[in-house]
Amino acid sequence: MKTKKTLHRSINPWQQCVLYSLLALASLFTGVVTAETLHEERSVYRNIFVTEVDGRRCLLFNAVRGERNQTCMNMRNPKEFVFHYARMTMAGLLVNPDPKNILIAGLGGGTLPTALHELYPNAKIEIVEIDQAVVNVAKNFFNFEESESVETHVVDARVFIKRAGLAGRKFDFIVLDAFTGEYIPEHMLTQEFLEEVKQVMTPDGVLISNTFSTSELYAHESETYRAVFGDFFNLKMSGSGNRVIIAQQKTLPSLGTLKANAQPLHETLKPYGVEILEFPGRMGTRPDWDQTRRVLTDQFSPANLLGR
Amino acid sequence: MTESRKNTLMQKVIVCAAFLNGFVIMTIELLGGRVLSPYFGTSVYVWGSIITIFMLSLSLGYLWGGRLSSRNPSHGMFAGFFGLSALLSLPIIFFAEWTMTQVFLVVEDPRYGSLIAATLLYFLPICFMGMVSPYSIRLLVSSEEHSGRMAGLLYFVSTLGSALGTLLTSFYFVLWFEIDTIMWGAVSVLLLSGAAILIVHRLPVREATGVHRYEN
Numbered sequence: 001m002k003t004k005k006t007l008h009r010s011i012n013p014w015q016q017c018v019l020y021s022l023l024a025l026a027s028l029f030t031g032v033v034t035a036e037t038l039h040e041e042r043s044v045y046r047n048i049f050v051t052e053v054d055g056r057r058c059l060l061f062n063a064v065r066g067e068r069n070q071t072c073m074n075m076r077n078p079k080e081f082v083f084h085y086a087r088m089t090m091a092g093l094l095v096n097p098d099p100k101n102i103l104i105a106g107l108g109g110g111t112l113p114t115a116l117h118e119l120y121p122n123a124k125i126e127i128v129e130i131d132q133a134v135v136n137v138a139k140n141f142f143n144f145e146e147s148e149s150v151e152t153h154v155v156d157a158r159v160f161i162k163r164a165g166l167a168g169r170k171f172d173f174i175v176l177d178a179f180t181g182e183y184i185p186e187h188m189l190t191q192e193f194l195e196e197v198k199q200v201m202t203p204d205g206v207l208i209s210n211t212f213s214t215s216e217l218y219a220h221e222s223e224t225y226r227a228v229f230g231d232f233f234n235l236k237m238s239g240s241g242n243r244v245i246i247a248q249q250k251t252l253p254s255l256g257t258l259k260a261n262a263q264p265l266h267e268t269l270k271p272y273g274v275e276i277l278e279f280p281g282r283m284g285t286r287p288d289w290d291q292t293r294r295v296l297t298d299q300f301s302p303a304n305l306l307g308r
Numbered sequence: 309m310t311e312s313r314k315n316t317l318m319q320k321v322i323v324c325a326a327f328l329n330g331f332v333i334m335t336i337e338l339l340g341g342r343v344l345s346p347y348f349g350t351s352v353y354v355w356g357s358i359i360t361i362f363m364l365s366l367s368l369g370y371l372w373g374g375r376l377s378s379r380n381p382s383h384g385m386f387a388g389f390f391g392l393s394a395l396l397s398l399p400i401i402f403f404a405e406w407t408m409t410q411v412f413l414v415v416e417d418p419r420y421g422s423l424i425a426a427t428l429l430y431f432l433p434i435c436f437m438g439m440v441s442p443y444s445i446r447l448l449v450s451s452e453e454h455s456g457r458m459a460g461l462l463y464f465v466s467t468l469g470s471a472l473g474t475l476l477t478s479f480y481f482v483l484w485f486e487i488d489t490i491m492w493g494a495v496s497v498l499l500l501s502g503a504a505i506l507i508v509h510r511l512p513v514r515e516a517t518g519v520h521r522y523e524n
Binding site: 044045130155156157158159162166185186187190192193297298299300301302305306 | 342345346347348349350351352412413418479482483485486487488
């Protein structure tokens with residue numbers, strides 16, 4: 001009784017007001033994140049959060065904005081790709097079903113290299129990630145492992161690819177997955193960059209680029225890929241704001257080839273939640289954007305302004 | 309034109325030139341990130357290199373500009389700073405790629421690569437732009453007691469110019485123009501500022517007869 005009284009006396013209306021607004025604010029934050037934060041890692045680029053709710057562990061780059069999951073992992077079934085875009089990336093295997101030298105720009109939680117390593121244990125996988133903190137989080141929370149055949153380089157992807165080109169290195173399966181963050185690396189959307197990527201591709205190598213299907217950037221980006229690669233496959237799924245560009249130096253395979261390549265992959269990819277048989281029919285080359293839009297170059301690449 | 313009117317006009321031109329100088333410095337700095345990114349990326353140290361070199365160039369420019377202003381300050385020399393800044397900015401348009409390729413081939417580490425490239429491209433022009441500030445204060449100050457006020461005004465306009473240069477470049481110019489086009493704009497602005505100073509300086513002065521002239 002006594003304690004209650006003193007408590008009441010010690011809180012004046014102003015303090016009450018502050019207390020309630022703090023509570024409201026706190027509930028707002030938990031409402032946005034709706035998950036328990038397991039880990040928070042600061043890096044020079046961003047704050048990285050690892051959250052877990054209902055057995056789903058996620059890597060977030062910007063927790064306050066909500067809905068910014070970079071990678072999620074189903075803890076009950078760690079193999080399964082949680083997001084459409086991760087599944088769609090596997091469509092690259094329809095174009096090159098037997099990759100030997102894989103380059104991945106952008107690590108995220110590392111689910112993609114882990115899966116590719118399981119599927120192709122003899123392939124050499126190199127990952128380029130700008131942020132050491134992301135590598136640490138992927139290792140500690142998402143079962144990402146480096147090995148003789150899975151190697152990570154902490155460096156800007158454009159710098160890595162330019163050097164790889166000078167050294168005459170070639171890859172037959174290149175994934176650009178550096179665009180899902182808050183900030184779009186503008187120097188990795190330009191014609192000059194894609195020319196440099198082309199330099200490090202084997203003649204039958206494939207480029208898989210995970211990008212956006214919304215905003216004004218879509219048309220600019222599509223025109224840029226077309227200027228460098230000509231026709232490309234444009235893979236979109238309903239319920240996903242992402243689109244995946246699949247490009248090759250030589251002429252793209254026919255629908256028949258895609259379907260034929262999908263058959264043997266069907267069973268192997270099933271544990272990853274990838275319905276590969278769905279993809280061939282959705283891989284179109286017909287432009288569905290304004291083809292008069294300007295190609296992005298090192299001189300003109302306001303990607304972050306266009307991507308709004 | 310009487311001498312006092314000419315002096316007032318000159319003061320206005322100097323203040324405007326200081327504003328534009330501040331504007332151009334930040335426009336060039338922001339574009340620096342774009343210029344270097346194809347070779348050195350957008351890692352945090354690339355911005356570190358650019359900002360370091362700009363600060364270093366400006367600080368030395370302030371020092372040397374201040375020293376030069378103590379011996380026979382002249383409007384001709386002041387205009388010369390603008391001309392040289394413009395001239396020394398041209399390699400950013402014409403030789404940036406060549407310079408960065410050489411650095412890229414020799415220096416493996418993008419930290420030092422970007423630092424060296426930023427030094428080669430930006431040190432000289434930004435140094436001369438830094439010289440403008442102390443020199444313009446010297447040209448504006450006519451008495452000891454209002455020297456602080458003039459210095460305050462100069463800091464105000466040039467930093468305001470920098471703020472606007474940053475904003476307009478990052479929000480709009482990169483969306484409307486190519487990098488080289490914006491650089492040409494910066495060069496033109498510097499040349500026009502220098503020209504305006506020279507023109508006003510050479511304006512003929514009519515001896516005011518029967519009118520009391522206020523010397524300042």
